Amino acid sequence: MRNSFAMLTYFQAAVIGAVQGVTELFPISSLGHSVLVAAWLGGSWQKLVSPGESGTGTPYLAFVVALHVATALALIGYYWRTWCSIVAGLVTMVRTRRLDTVAQRMALLIVIATLPVAILGPLLEHPLHELFAAPICASIFLVLNGIVLIIGEGLRRRNEPTLAEYGRRFARQQTRTTLLTLEAPPRRQSDRQLAALDIRDAVGIGFVQAGALVTGFSRAGLTMVGGLWRGLENDHAAKFAFLLATPAILGAGLLELPELFGPETHGIRGPILFGAIISGLSSWLAVRFLDRYFQTRTLLPFATYCITAGLLSIAHFS
Template sequence: MLTYFQATVIGAVQGVTELFPISSLGHSVLVAAWLGGDWKKLVSSGESDTGTPYLAFVVALHVATAVALLGYYWRDWHAIIVGFIITLRTRRLDTVPQRLAWLIVIATIPVGVLGPLLEHPLHALLAAPIYASVFLTLNGVVLIVGEGLRRRNEPSLAEYGRRFALREARGGTLAVETETRRQTDRPLAALGVLDAVGIGFAQVGALLTGFSRAGLTMVGGLWRGLEHEHAAKFAFLLATPAILGAGLLEMPELVGPRTDGIRGPVLVGAIVSGVSSWLAVRFLERYFQTHKLLPFAVYCLVAGSLSIVRFS
């Protein structure tokens, strides 16, 4: 049975690691494996059986994280949703939020199609701690590679952004877009369709236990030359529909009879996860204004390598 203490610890770990580029799923496996005992049994049963109470608990944690992201970026989402609706009527992309809305839609398609097909089979096949250890180590390598890709591709996106700004100015939309928060999103709107598709496929890699959704998406943004803060914001915006959609698909598990007797711990874990996710995105949004992915890469390499030694 899931205890209140377990729910609190797992909720805090999930809420932070879902947004930090260090893999929430990988940590859910490795933390339990390192602790052993009832913790290991709790997680391993949830990974191998799609009808366990633990799966319902994980669903609640993910929904809480998505709600926290929606709350934190509610102004952005309001502008994006309104912009999306307007484009359906006008069939034009005249503003930054309108373009950003379609970039998110396009980038969400790969995980929206492949996620329901591959998520449970991959988790069941690769739920062992040794797989999570290897993929967490590789996640660190990917983060380092992402830093190199950003420096190499920065000039091309800078030129693309200059042309995008010039097109905006000629169309008169810059005069309309006066809100500072939206103006800072212009580098995101400079991404193209192929960029969005590439970043979307990068996000699919998080279906492998140990790879980070936020980390892979950020690397995709850095690959296209985005600054770290813009790559992070796009990663958080893109994660919101993916996490929320996956949670809603599994909602029957959350309200079903298998949660009888543990709804209290599930609720506590969800609250802790939501609060920790809010604090995590607030910290990371400021962190990436001046810092890079390298500290997270080092952590993944060290933690993954030690886990490989421990579980091999």
């Protein structure tokens, strides 16, 4: 099969892979940027992500599958110790039917929070992309994404705990995880705050994450805002967002994996592989940067970028 996408070059694959890897994890919408960057560049770039190429059985879908799998593998690689602990906790939880450790609670929370997108994704992802694939739609939703990030920052400031409140939270975390110790852990780099989320928190964050099925909304951004809404701090909300994104991105990629080996990709598998490598590398660098960034900084710069880029795009495409 020969079509416009068969002209994908290594340079285009590298650019799209880099954009995908960064924007998938930065709270600025990878899907929205895949539409808007191509639309701004125009010409052969626009044909790569045109609505006619976004359905099943197309080379573009195969390319997106490869990029998503690469991003998921980068996330697994970066958090491999955490994932080993979570998987071990899940196995132990299933075997003993108990929730005695942070890892076991984390495993349960991630499973529950993944259910909304696992159910809604296969039903709504392609129809919503077809419906909102136009650049003007992506531009509008990118502005809305920025507004949601500002709301998330407001929630963070409202919920920012005092030292007394942090002590109460830690006592509650100890009770929920049965990890009774004599001294509190450092505020940063501890998964106890994540494990202190309850089932309702996980369900709520999971449904918030599903909002990223709409072109222009960020999976990482919405999930972070969901975590801030449930009382997490920025660094913990970011880590939970990245952990929660991993099964969603990897699952979506694996379901469509046969597309990579179909006749539609004949002649462009080299660029697809190259783009996936670039996407995985840029994803690893992005999560490494953001993991440190959110320890001391906020969502506001990303909100400013989304609103500015969205308004400029609205003016350009309207």
